[in-house]
Amino acid sequence: MTYHSTTSNLRTHLLTIHPGKLSEQSEGNQPPLKQARISAFLPPSSSRGLPAARQASITDKLTRFICKDMRPINISQGSGFKDFVYELEPRYTIPSRATITDRVVKLYDTTKDNIIQTISGQKIALTTDGWTSLATEAYVTVTAHFINEEWELKDVLLKTIEAPKSHTAENVAKYICGVCAFYYHGQRG
Structure with missing residues (x-):
């Protein structure tokens, strides 16, 4: 055995020549610390960053919350x-x-493509459906209804349009044509 100022050689010697002694010693009770570790004073979640997948998932849910509940x-x-x-999650960065x-715009584009x-x-x-907001602004909402391959009745809200003109048949027809052009790119069927 070579003698130097490090404990590596001693550890190697104990592992190879006296393997039972080292494991017995390490299994023994450790004496209590005289000084607390710094990690005891930190919140448990601050020791690691939030995984990227979890960060992205929460951001996606935040985006959907804003869109679904029409929040600013x-x-x-x-x-x-x-x-x-x-x-809820101290490691999350808003x-x-x-x-x-940017994410709201992407969600809009994805939703439109899915529709x-x-x-x-x-x-x-x-x-x-013609309706008026509390601020007395008039709107028309256009909804599509269809039966899918499983014979289930489905509805898809296509668009809500501000309708400053009166809800006459002619004006509503223009709104519907605009929605159809928006979704069918001018094709009729």
Whole structure:
């Protein structure tokens, strides 16, 4: 055995010549620490970052929350919202408004493409609903109804359009034609 100032040689010697002695020693009770470890004072989640897949999943859910519940994008920048998210997942980093805006646009495009794919080749019936907001702004909502291959009745809200003109048959027909052009790229069927 070579003698140097490190414990590596001693450890190697014990592992090869006296393997039972080393394992007995390591299994013994450790004396209590005289000083607490710093990790005892930190929140348990702060020791590691949030995995990228989990970060992306939460951001996706945040984007869908904003869209489904029609919330303003800047809801994610409020101090109350940040406190709430921190309580749920301290490692999550809330994205900027620009990032969320970009994700909302992508979700819109994806949803539109999914609707086009869902209704393409279907025989659909359209219904309209004229309504007025609390701010007395008039709107027309166009919905498609169809029966899928499994004989289930399905509805897809196609578009809600601000309708500043009165809800006459002529104006509603123009709104419907605009929606059809939007989804069918001008094709009639």
